[in-house]
Amino acid sequence: MTKLFKATLALAALILLTQVSCSFAQSSPVLRSTWGEYGSKPGQFKYPTMVVTDANNNVYVVDQHNQRIQKFNSKGKFLLMWGKPGNSEGEFNYPYGIALDSKGDVYVSDMNNNRIQKFSPEGEFIATTGSYGEGNGKLKYPYGIAIDENDILYVIDAFNYRIQKFDVNLNYLSKWGSQNEIGIKLYMPHEIAIAKEGEIILSDRQNHRISVFSKDGKLIKRFGDFGEGKNIKGGLFSEPHGVSVSKNGDIFIADRYNYSIQQFNQKGEFLKKWLTTAVFDDSKHFPLGIAIAKNNQLFVVDHYAHRIYKYRY
Numbered sequence: 001m002t003k004l005f006k007a008t009l010a011l012a013a014l015i016l017l018t019q020v021s022c023s024f025a026q027s028s029p030v031l032r033s034t035w036g037e038y039g040s041k042p043g044q045f046k047y048p049t050m051v052v053t054d055a056n057n058n059v060y061v062v063d064q065h066n067q068r069i070q071k072f073n074s075k076g077k078f079l080l081m082w083g084k085p086g087n088s089e090g091e092f093n094y095p096y097g098i099a100l101d102s103k104g105d106v107y108v109s110d111m112n113n114n115r116i117q118k119f120s121p122e123g124e125f126i127a128t129t130g131s132y133g134e135g136n137g138k139l140k141y142p143y144g145i146a147i148d149e150n151d152i153l154y155v156i157d158a159f160n161y162r163i164q165k166f167d168v169n170l171n172y173l174s175k176w177g178s179q180n181e182i183g184i185k186l187y188m189p190h191e192i193a194i195a196k197e198g199e200i201i202l203s204d205r206q207n208h209r210i211s212v213f214s215k216d217g218k219l220i221k222r223f224g225d226f227g228e229g230k231n232i233k234g235g236l237f238s239e240p241h242g243v244s245v246s247k248n249g250d251i252f253i254a255d256r257y258n259y260s261i262q263q264f265n266q267k268g269e270f271l272k273k274w275l276t277t278a279v280f281d282d283s284k285h286f287p288l289g290i291a292i293a294k295n296n297q298l299f300v301v302d303h304y305a306h307r308i309y310k311y312r313y
Contacts, residue, residue, distance in 0.1 A: 029261070029274055029298065029311040029312070029313040030311060030312045030313070031309060031310070031311055032297070032310045032311060032312050033075070033076060033310045034076075034307055034308060034309050034310065035072070035076035035307065035308055036048070036305075036306055036307040036308050037306055037307065038306040039306075040066050042070070042078045042081060043070070043072075043076075043078040044306070045061070045063050045066065045070075045306040045307070046063065046064070046065035046066045046306065047064050047065040047303055047304070047306065048061050048062060048063050048064060048288075048289070048301045048302075048303065048306065048308070049062045049064045049095070049096050049097070049288055049289055049301065049303065050062045050096060050097050050098050050144065050191070050242065050288070050289035050301065051098070051242075051289040051290065051291045051299050051300075051301045051308070052098045052099055052100055052291050053074075053291050053292070053293040053294070053297075053299065054100055054104055054121065055104065055294065057073070057074040057293040057294060057295050057297065058071060058072065058073055058074065058079065059071070059072045059073070059074060059076075059291070059293075059299055059308070060098055060100070060106060061098075061289075061301060061308065062095050062096060062097070062098050062108065062289070063081070064094055064095060064096065065094075066083075067083055067084055067085040067086075067091070067092040067093070067094070067095070068081050068082060068083035068084065068092065069081060069082055069083055069095070069098070069106065069108060069119075069123065071121075071123075072308075074293060074295070074297060074310075076308065076310070080122065080123060081123070082119070082123030083095070083123075087113050089117075089125045089128065090117070090119075090123075090125040092108070092110050092113065092117075093110060093111070093112035093113040094110075094111045094112040095108050095109065095110050095111060096109050096111040096142070096143050096144070097109035097142065097143055097144040097145040097155075097156070097191070097192075098145070099145045099146050099147045099153065100147065101147050101151045101153075101168050102149075102151055104120075104121045105118055105119065105120060105121065105126065105168070106118070106119045106120070106121060106123075107119075107145055107147065107153060108145075109142040109143060109144070109145050109155065109156075110128075110130075110142075111141050111142060111143065112141070114130055114131055114132040114133075114138075114139045114140060114141065114142065115128050115129060115130035115131060115139065115142075116128065116129050116130050116139075116142060116145065116153070116155060116166070116170060118168075118170060127169065127170050128170065129166065129170035129171075129172070130142070134160055136164075136172050136175065137164070137166075137172035138160075139155070139157050139160070139164070140157060140158065140159035140160045141157075141158045141159045142155050142156060142157055142158065143156040143158045143189070143190050143191065144156045144189070144190055144191035144192040144203075144243075145192065146192045146193050146194050146200075147194075148194045148198060148215070149194075149198070151167070151168045152165055152166070152167065152173070152215075153165065153166040153167070153168070153170070154192055154194075154200060156189050156190065156191070156192050156202070157175070157177075158189065158190070161177060161178065161179070161186050162175050162176065162177035162178060162186075163175065163176055163177045163192070163200070163202075163213075163217065174216075176213075176216065176217025177217060181217060186202065186204055186207075186211070189202045189203060189204050189205060189211075190203050190205040190240075190241050191203045191240075191241050191242050191243045191254075191289075192243065193243040193244055193245050193251075194245065195212065195245055195249065195251070195266065196245060196247075196248070196249035196266060197249070197266070198215060199212050199213060199214060199215070199220060200212070200213045200214070200215060201243050201245070201251060202243075203240040203241055203242070203243050203253065203254075204222075204240075205239050205240060205241065206239070208224060208225060208226040208227075208236075208237045208238065208239065208240065209222050209223065209224035209225060209237065209240075210222065210223050210224050210237075210240065210243070210251070210253060210264075210268065212268070221268060223235065223264070223268035224236065224237045224240065225237070226238065227258075228257055228258060229258070232258065233270075234262060234270035234271075234272070234273050235262070235264075235270040236258075237253070237255050237258070237262070238255060238256065238257035238258050239255075239256045239257050240253050240254065240255050240256065241254045241256045241287075241288045241289070242254035242287070242288055242289040242290035242291075242300075242301070243290065244290045244291050244292045244298075245292070246292050246296075247292075247294075247296075249265070249266040250263055250264065250265055250266070250271065251263070251264045251265070251266070251268070252264075252290055252292065252298065253290075254287040254288055254289065254290045254300065254301075255273070255287070256286045256287060256288060256303075257286070259275050259276055259277050259285060259286065259287065260273050260274060260275050260276060260287070261273060261274055261276060261287060261290065261298075261300065276300055276302065276309055277302070277305070285302050285304050285305040286302065286303045286304050287300050287301070287302055287303075287309075288301050288302070288303040289301035296312065296313060297310055297311065297312060298310070298311040298312070298313055299311075
């Protein structure tokens with residue numbers, strides 16, 4: 001074998017290895033940056049919950065125990081915030097979920113006030129709906145919310161064990177989710193997202209599974225079961241919370257007590273998972289909210305670390 005031939009083979013092998021390595025790197029989430037710490041100053045958090053991004057890749061975070069919403073650019077630069085404790089317009093009592101409509105207006109589930117509030121992108125109060133109760137438009141501790149391509153708002157009415165639908169003016173439209181209707185009992189569902197084809201994805205927290213419904217509440221499929229520990233296989237959850245869907249339809253789940261994010265395709269087939277804290281110990285860092293921006297950046301809220309993680313995938 002000539003030296004030239006050997007050199008050619010070595011070069012070809014190097015090129016192939018580089019291509020494989022690049023391909024793997026592109027398919028694996030990469031932690032790009034983090035921001036936040038415990039506190040009440042701008043850019044600090046006290047037990048943040050959910051997150052959403054707008055058309056300009058700005059990031060809105062529910063800063064729950066500070067009773068406010070904070071807005072950042074995609075690099076984590078603080079832009080503005082609004083809210084304070086209370087039950088008047090623009091005030092919060094442990095907000096939880098957040099969603100944006102096609103105009104960029106912001107909807108927040110004001111959990112312990114049992115209502116939904118609507119704001120402009122600058123935090124100006126627009127409207128509110130809801131009060132404690134079981135009737136149409138009444139709420140018992142609303143958790144996650146999501147808005148579809150027709151600007152229909154879906155609200156997890158957690159302790160009424162149902163989903164309620166509203167228009168952008170917060171007028172009640174319909175409800176679904178009772179055990180008689182769907183054949184299963186939703187047990188503390190926490191977060192909701194809209195799939196690429198329009199189906200509704202719920203993280204059914206205490207059932208440790210993901211349930212997928214049609215827009216009118218017909219159960220399409222379920223996937224997941226209980227599993228906890230560092231070496232559990234993909235598709236097992238310990239209280240899943242945040243849900244987000246990428247442009248190609250992949251589903252990302254914040255698996256809270258496994259300190260990880262799990263990724264599935266549209267069929268609910270497991271693809272990959274990764275630890276958000278790089279450890280599996282008693283640090284009590286829990287991924288809770290998750291959002292995917294239009295530029296393929298993925299933002300994860302760590303509830304107990306009081307921090308935002310930004311990934312590129």
